[in-house]
Amino acid sequence: MSNNDYQKKVAYFSMEIAIDQTMKTYSGGLGFLAGSHMRSAYELNQNLVGVTMLWKYGYYDQVRAENSHMEAKFIQKFYSFLEDTGITVDIKVHDGLVKVKAYLLRPEIFGTAPIYFLSTDLPENDYVSQTICHHLYDSNLSTRIAQEIILGAGGAKVLEQVGDIDIYHMNEAHPLPLTFYLYSKHRDFEKLRSQVVFTTHTPEKAGNSEYDFNLLFKMNYFSGLEPEEVYQISGERGEKMGCTPAGLRMSKKANAVSQLHKEVARDMWKDVVDPRHILGITNSQNAKYWQDYKLARHLKSGDDEALLARKKELKKRLFHEVALQEGDLFDENVLTIVWARRFAAYKRPELITRDLYQFLDLLKDSEYPVQIIWAGKPYPKDHGAVEIFNHLIDITYTHKNCAILVGYELDLSAKIKKGADIWLNTPRITREASGTSGMTASMNGALNLSINDGWIPEYAKEGENCFIIPSRTDFNSIEEQDDADFDALMKVLKEQVLPTYYKNPKKWLEMMKASMQDIFPFFESGRMADQYYRELYNAEVKEDLVIKK
Incomplete structure (x- = not known):
């Protein structure tokens, strides 16, 4: 593709991105994959920005205990090369407002697309709010949900101050609150779907979160939407919301990450979307x-x-x-x-x-x-x-x-x-x-x-x-x-x-x-980054493959 085919402004949301050894903001394969995507987007001069979290203690530092067994250490990290953008937004979590500051990793630092790192570790926030960005995949359920709200809704709100975004790419369902935030702005479901694409990475249950609806409403996961609106656009009802099914329904296109996974995912979610809704875009890495x-x-x-x-x-x-x-x-x-x-x-x-x-x-x-x-x-x-x-x-x-x-x-x-x-x-x-x-x-x-x-x-x-x-x-x-x-x-x-x-x-x-x-x-991830533009970002919704009743 020519650079003209990469002109749609894309925001790539991922809970973790592995950029460089100096930045311990990732846990494993999902982050490694996101890092390669950011590098190839830069090499192809694509019009793409990343959005992720600035984890104060990273995932963890893996060291040895006295008996040589593994020990997890949580050590505060500092990244002086991140630029304070001056952008701070307020996001409601539970009944209070949490301030979210955006830091920018410029492309020339490590040869990546520009990436916005979000932090709540600010003196203006109370201590509990500060801890939202302390630990990647925090084991406390409420904290984990708050992290997703900050990434999704907070990231979307930060980007409003940066410039218009054409496509929002959710790398896994962690940033799902962004869909409800976007919908709350215009109350147009088809417009929402035309803006969102979604990548599902795993058939494992642990990677397809289900959350209690009552807890999500209490935490303002849905940006103030009324329950019936949430049920209608997500297609989820009952006691729990499946994040992956909701993400599939609210995207114009979705993809699995290998051709075999495409078949597995289509079968897993056949009662949620038409199989044709889930494409296969095989993961790759940056040479x-x-x-x-x-x-x-x-x-x-x-x-x-x-x-x-x-x-x-x-x-x-x-x-x-x-x-x-x-x-x-x-x-x-x-x-x-x-x-x-x-x-x-x-x-x-x-x-x-x-x-x-x-x-x-x-x-x-x-x-x-x-x-x-x-x-x-x-x-x-x-x-x-x-x-x-x-x-x-x-x-x-x-x-x-x-x-x-x-x-x-x-x-x-x-x-x-x-x-x-x-x-x-x-x-x-x-x-x-x-x-x-x-x-x-x-x-x-x-x-x-x-x-x-x-x-x-x-x-x-x-x-x-x-x-x-x-x-x-x-x-x-x-x-x-x-x-x-x-x-x-x-x-x-x-x-x-x-x-x-x-x-x-x-x-x-x-x-x-x-x-x-x-x-x-x-x-090699140049093919992958190109394929995302061709098959997801630039795709038009020609037929309704979503929400099977």
Whole structure:
């Protein structure tokens, strides 16, 4: 598209955006994706601004306790490079007004679209109001809802002082209050829908919030609208409001984040919207930020020797971090398997350890040695996920070829992806909407060893650019599925991955190069940012696909 096709003024609302290691305003994949979108919007000169929250204590700093278990620290952050815009707006939360100040991250600072960061941590606010922007995804329900009101309604009100907005893009349902704020201004449902697009990122229940209507009305979630108006435009009635169904109904177009997720989402929400309302715009990541430029240069020049030498150098850099954190000295000549992303039960970080005896045999294999690294942040109040993280520490700390790293943020994520040989991805099938970490690993010469879920079916050429773990959904229980997937994982590892790496280095090199080449151009976020304009922002509503009765 030409720059003329990017002229609609778009405001991109996201609860988290991962911009730079210096800005800890994100938790994981949603933020990483938003950051890549902001970078590509800048590179394409799109007429887009971001809107997010300025989290005083970030998500959390992941450190170690005395026994080496994970510990969450909440440390105040300062960002002197953010510009005070002078814009402060009042937003009603409960019965009081909360002042919301907007700070601007200018494009030239990190090479992104301009981004407005919203804060309530102001001396003019009472202490409770100040705490609204203290913790990303606060565990207190009322605080979480207040955060969404500030992001959605507060962000929309800030933008009124910046200039006209043509399209409001809700990245997930967190900013949903903006739709009710916009509707309260003109009371025109079709006008509202023509202005709003919506991205749904997950089939997981935790990512599709439902809130008690009575609480939402008490907190002024609906910008003063009467109950019957809210029920009518959201299509939600009863005791609770489903945020995702409401977002789907109040948008002109919506999208899932992979082609497989599109089918899952269409089936999930078939009683809410016509399936054609939900498009598939596959997530992608920004190569300029994520790809090692020397690896890319050697691949382009066809210098295989230099490519392999650079990969070993990147492994050494990762292994320096392993030595610092764990005291283990890894070998750059040994196959290195990495599992690193947000720690959540359905992603199954511990799957490779399911049969401890087989796992220990894998660690002790002298013919085909391996090194395994885990990293990622669980939600700090998700005690089950934290327990999995700590359990992995407990069962591996005596093994010199295993490491569990803390501090999984942008810098460590990049270091791990550049140093990995195998990027292990083991979600329960159909529950990983996209899983973009594997894209950035592939950009850096890692091979995906993955369940065929999320973005992988669109990319995978089995045995050519990745390894696939066969999986099914027709099991009687989760335990039965996990047993079968563990067996399949170990079979692929022992019969394909390890023999190829150690016995057929020529094939490994060809797969490594294919892994890097096949990412482009589709899984680079320039395509994604362009597709959003073409298929969502510039789309017209030609037929009513919304609100099934």
